[in-house]
Amino acid sequence: MRIDRIPHHSVAIVGGGFAGAVMALKLLDQTEVPLAITIIERREELGRGVAYSTPDPAHLVNGPAEIFSLYPEDPGHLARWLVENGPAYGWTPPAEVRTSSPPRYLYGTYVRDELARAVANARLGSTLRHIRSSASTLLATPSRIRITTADGTSVEADEAVLALGVFQPRLSAAEAELAGHPRFAANPWDALALDRLKGCEEILLIGSSLSMVDAVASMEARGYRSRYRVISRRGQFVEGRRTVDAARDFLADGPLPSTARELLSRVKAERRAISAEGADWQGLPLAIRPHILSLWQAASDRERLRFTRHLRAFWDVTAHRSAPESHAIIERVISEGRLEHGRARILGFAVEGSEIIASLKTATGVETVPFDGVIDCRGHQLHDWRRVSDPFVRSLLASGEVRPHSTGYGIDATTAGDLINEEGLVHRNLSAIGHPLRGVAWESSSITEQRAQAIALADRILTKFTPIRVA
Secondary structure, three states, rough: OOOEEOOOOOEEEEOOOHHHHHHHHHHHHHHHOOOOOEEOOOOOOOOOOOOOOOOOOOOEEEOOOOOOOOOOOEEEEEHHHHHHHHHHHOOOOOOOOOHHHHHHHHHHHHHHHHHHHHHHOOOOOEEEEEOOOOOOEEOOOOOEHHHHHHOOEEEEOOOOEEEOOOEEEEEEEEHHOOOOOEEEEOOOHHHHHHHOOOEEEEEEEOOOOOHHHHHHHHHHHHHOOOOEEEEOOOOOOOOEEOOOOOOHHHOOOOOOOHHHHHHHHHHHHHHHHHHOOOOOOHHHHHHHHHHHHHHHHHOOHHHHHHEEEEEEEHHHHHHHHEHHEEEEEEEHHHHOEEEEEEEEEEEEEEEEEEEEEEEEEOOOOEEEEEOOOOOOOOOOOEEHHHHHOOOOHOOOOOOOEHHHHHOOOOEEEEEOOEEEEOOOEEEEEEEEOHHHHHHOOOOOOOOHHHHHHHHHHHHHHHHHOOOOOOO
């Protein structure tokens, strides 16, 4: 086994997607002492992860460039970068760059390049090392963290940060019947799987949110001009994003709601008021979003789970809307009579010749419908670590270094992100940002929340390393 030690004032980051890369960037930009950072990430490029690894130009960032700058104090930074660098990477900036939605591959390039800039400009003695492997085990002591990787490297550091992304759920029992079928795409971003569907007459899309938008955009870019049927359990359908200002801060009128029912009541009342004024309802989630963390952390587990059971689907489809360019494709396909969507649940599949026969439970009964192809558009939505098959996740739980969050979303931690072990003790040198904190901070899967978490955590870690100055 190869032992690889790094000097004092060191941080190991497990995961080199958006969250891990921004964590390293903020540490390098803010440190006042030499700092050795190690990122354990099996992908070749840092900063991309699952979301920004797609090379498909039809897959867009689902928000305006002006809110996705890596530097909240400089909201125009991304827009300027896009103007200066977009053409070199095959993207022509529109006239209104700040409100545009660039391709996700280009945003990943922005993150990658800004991390490279932070490394080049880092304080003398600071380093960044990328180990292209997967973490295998982690051992925490009060003063050091040791992480072993799948290739046998042992990394020791003063602090460690888990910046793991989300995990794709296993196929349902019904979908497992189609595993390996040439016209079943288990991943809506699998280019080869989508290529095999170009000759289909009708495709079933399971899921009706942003992953579905990606799948339709990709198929249309391939020249597909036949039919889609989109189903979801609740019948929700993703909306397109419009450029609007936030509605009034109605939640500032008195104490924040303490129950899901009270929150829903106040939101519905405000929605009626907005409608009566003839204003755009899309300003409403913008007014709610700044309060999400406070609402979530003040709620009991009972109310959090009530929200996830009854209101999550409505929040997701309201708050997470598709880019205007992407939604224009959906609207065109619908106007051409080629896409229908509704509420349905899959009971099972059967294969007959070249057709996939789906048994669907709908509002009117059970339908048996033939399709030429099927795409699983549920996305990467497995947040319950007890069901994750990843070896490192299973090792963390088995060792007791972390414990599942009481809601079943991610792992337990303090509100600041310090992880809690199975005995209820708080780690002082093991933290997390992003998706693992879904149970602690509900919207921790988005760019803006992960950026804020990285800035705050970098400040806390560096405070431990920086000598106290005496006035």
